[in-house]
Amino acid sequence: MSNLHFVGDALHHPQVIERDGLQEQIPPYLATPDLVQAVNLAILLKRPLLLMGEPGCGKSRLAQAVAYELYHGKERNGEEQDYRDWYFRWNIKSQSKARDGLYEYDAIRRLGDAQILSSLSNSGSDDPNSLLAKDKYIYDRPLGQAIKKSSDEDWRAVILIDEIDKADIDFPNDLLNELDQSEYTITETGETIRSQARPIIFITSNAEKDLPDAFLRRCLYHYIDPLPEVVLKNIIHSRFYAGSSPDVDLVDKALKLFLSIRKELKQKKIEVGKNVSTGELLDWFEALKYYREIQAQEAVPEHLAAMVDELEKLGTNLHDIPFRQILFKNWNTLINFKARDHAD
Amino acid sequence: MQTKYALHDFPLYQLYLKMSRYDRQLGHQTLDIRTYFLLLEAIYVRIKKVSSEEDSDLPGSVATFQNALALTKIIQAEELIWTKEELRHICKVILFRPFHQEQRFNQYFEEYLVIEAERRRKRLAEKEAASNPQIQEPTAQAMDSPPKTSDGPDTESLSPPPATESSSPPPTTSAPEPEQIPEEEGEPVETVALRFEQISSGPQGTKIQTKLKEREAQALGKTFLLSGKYYPFRIRQLQQYIRTLRQLEYRGKQSLIDLEAAIEQIGKQGYLHSIPYRAKPRIKLRLTTLVDYEGSMIAFHPMIEDILKVAIYSEGEERTSVYYFRNCPINYVYRDRALSSRYPVERLGQEGHQAILVISDAGAARGNYTEKRVQATKQFLSRLKGHYIAWLNPIPRERWRFTSAQDISGYVNMFDASTKELSNLVKIFKGKIHPDRLLQ
Numbered sequence: 001m002s003n004l005h006f007v008g009d010a011l012h013h014p015q016v017i018e019r020d021g022l023q024e025q026i027p028p029y030l031a032t033p034d035l036v037q038a039v040n041l042a043i044l045l046k047r048p049l050l051l052m053g054e055p056g057c058g059k060s061r062l063a064q065a066v067a068y069e070l071y072h073g074k075e076r077n078g079e080e081q082d083y084r085d086w087y088f089r090w091n092i093k094s095q096s097k098a099r100d101g102l103y104e105y106d107a108i109r110r111l112g113d114a115q116i117l118s119s120l121s122n123s124g125s126d127d128p129n130s131l132l133a134k135d136k137y138i139y140d141r142p143l144g145q146a147i148k149k150s151s152d153e154d155w156r157a158v159i160l161i162d163e164i165d166k167a168d169i170d171f172p173n174d175l176l177n178e179l180d181q182s183e184y185t186i187t188e189t190g191e192t193i194r195s196q197a198r199p200i201i202f203i204t205s206n207a208e209k210d211l212p213d214a215f216l217r218r219c220l221y222h223y224i225d226p227l228p229e230v231v232l233k234n235i236i237h238s239r240f241y242a243g244s245s246p247d248v249d250l251v252d253k254a255l256k257l258f259l260s261i262r263k264e265l266k267q268k269k270i271e272v273g274k275n276v277s278t279g280e281l282l283d284w285f286e287a288l289k290y291y292r293e294i295q296a297q298e299a300v301p302e303h304l305a306a307m308v309d310e311l312e313k314l315g316t317n318l319h320d321i322p323f324r325q326i327l328f329k330n331w332n333t334l335i336n337f338k339a340r341d342h343a344d
Numbered sequence: 345m346q347t348k349y350a351l352h353d354f355p356l357y358q359l360y361l362k363m364s365r366y367d368r369q370l371g372h373q374t375l376d377i378r379t380y381f382l383l384l385e386a387i388y389v390r391i392k393k394v395s396s397e398e399d400s401d402l403p404g405s406v407a408t409f410q411n412a413l414a415l416t417k418i419i420q421a422e423e424l425i426w427t428k429e430e431l432r433h434i435c436k437v438i439l440f441r442p443f444h445q446e447q448r449f450n451q452y453f454e455e456y457l458v459i460e461a462e463r464r465r466k467r468l469a470e471k472e473a474a475s476n477p478q479i480q481e482p483t484a485q486a487m488d489s490p491p492k493t494s495d496g497p498d499t500e501s502l503s504p505p506p507a508t509e510s511s512s513p514p515p516t517t518s519a520p521e522p523e524q525i526p527e528e529e530g531e532p533v534e535t536v537a538l539r540f541e542q543i544s545s546g547p548q549g550t551k552i553q554t555k556l557k558e559r560e561a562q563a564l565g566k567t568f569l570l571s572g573k574y575y576p577f578r579i580r581q582l583q584q585y586i587r588t589l590r591q592l593e594y595r596g597k598q599s600l601i602d603l604e605a606a607i608e609q610i611g612k613q614g615y616l617h618s619i620p621y622r623a624k625p626r627i628k629l630r631l632t633t634l635v636d637y638e639g640s641m642i643a644f645h646p647m648i649e650d651i652l653k654v655a656i657y658s659e660g661e662e663r664t665s666v667y668y669f670r671n672c673p674i675n676y677v678y679r680d681r682a683l684s685s686r687y688p689v690e691r692l693g694q695e696g697h698q699a700i701l702v703i704s705d706a707g708a709a710r711g712n713y714t715e716k717r718v719q720a721t722k723q724f725l726s727r728l729k730g731h732y733i734a735w736l737n738p739i740p741r742e743r744w745r746f747t748s749a750q751d752i753s754g755y756v757n758m759f760d761a762s763t764k765e766l767s768n769l770v771k772i773f774k775g776k777i778h779p780d781r782l783l784q
Contacts, residue, residue, distance in 0.1 A: 038433075038437045041386055041434065041437050041438070044385075044386065045382055050442075052442055108603075111603075111606065111610075207442060210443075213372050213373045217373070217376060217379070220437045220438055221442060
């Protein structure tokens, strides 16, 4: 049995990793126990995990968090692993076809090379057939790469198939074989790629369109509910105040306002279209924090005065919402929304 | 093992069965027996992990009856040491689908707990009877206490599902009696007031309407509910069939490079003079639908609505390819339901070899035979000769006898609204059955 197990504690603080002189900052990711269990079930049962939830709830970041926890810094054959070698991401577009995620065959380039070859005077030493061998024009795409990389039960690559509902309704059905068994065939060369173990597959969907039944049968499904206050507070702390003490006043007021807005919008879901989500909270809070810090300076630069004044709205009454544009993505809400006092 | 297996020996399987039937009621097929095996696997491994036994591999694949039995025995023998919430979540991740209602799942899960508790109690009682009386183990209590505390508010808050289950929500008392194990879901049985009006679609609307109508029905006696969820065929099935009619058409913007033409050019000229393009193939469904939208068809309006929405419009078919008429078109059909904007029947037949779907009861709803109607329909059909015509009749075939429909079905391929017949209907469009020949 495999040792892969996700606990959800590796990214409680922001991480910075460096490779080849390039830095990458990974923001913290806090998963609820429900989500952690769903992940472990998916790993155990070797099924893809289908994630749905409001936009901005963090479903697309989960895969990265899992890959980071499972593989970053682990040793394999004496080498320390970088999670980026084990994490693949396939962003689905409306024109995506199943094959696009597995590999790409660049026929046009081959054609171009053939032309060049035929126009160059050939000394005869190189065999044109081998120069133009089809397998040289096959480029691996995320799912193909993930399958190839998953060599054994303890080293399964993590792949995120993002927004699968953007594509045609038939699209998930085209993937069934590849999801079921870890193998695919390259039609141009006839080669079949197999792997010992299956990659850990995360699939996100915004439920724009229905997903076909045959596909749903093969997946486990988890809906990410809007996060409770406690978790949100932790997220803010770990993301913005890692290593320093939090501005309790700001955090409390911001959270209170945010939760009122969320509660209110939930009732009006149909007109509003989209409720405020974790992603928006974090963006919004970043702005609040930034201008609070400027406010705390002795002399506030003149061109920033107006922004700083926005901050005053926070906590005075719940009708005025500072930096509305960050929270509200719907025109109607932006203009008209007034939060009410929800004492709960 | 000589014991015969009764359904109540497998509470988890019952849970799976209920969810599976619920799934099918919604017109889907997203749960199958492998899902159940998956559930067993998940719980079994959890038990193994917690009881920290040696890492034993699961018995091969679970997908045999023997293995499933073996797993079930192990699971049922173990004390379920985790919380009800955890177990519920495991079941949810495996059995719950995006379009299911959470309330329904919770209800079934609570029922499962009740059955499981009862099963354990029985088992315990049997054991005690078999051997000398011993101290009753706390296992029964462990299973009982979670249902006890949360059964009350949970099941009470559930509103009864729309008029299809003959059983009421499970008993909330802490001493479940075996006789009250909820029945398996059968065919929709409930009867409520019949009204010739649109019932708002969607579960919420249906529930509220159902409640109101139930009371009316009580006053009126037995009557029937017009609900959009329980057709004799599955809309999605129809959608699948109609989708098989899709054709690729090659009109449109020339945005893709035409490799074949390029290779040909190089073959002929020795070089590529200019890059040839072709249009991106689009999937197009070419189907004209004619809908009978008058008096006796009113009862079928919700069904027609659903068919149009799910099976036809969703395939990208334009709304202009659906026409309406009353009883039987003579010279005109209409573009809208109010039958105001007309469109000549001749024009329907002009483009060659079309697929035409007619939805009408052909007189079977009222149960009359009207010579006039039969003749008019014959004439209308003769104008559409040469096209592939399929006639969908919402009234079941048995009721066509001695009505206009019986006659008309001699002139056109008529199908009733059952899954079996629908699969044949689509074959007409594909040309697999000659349009002029009758089906038996």
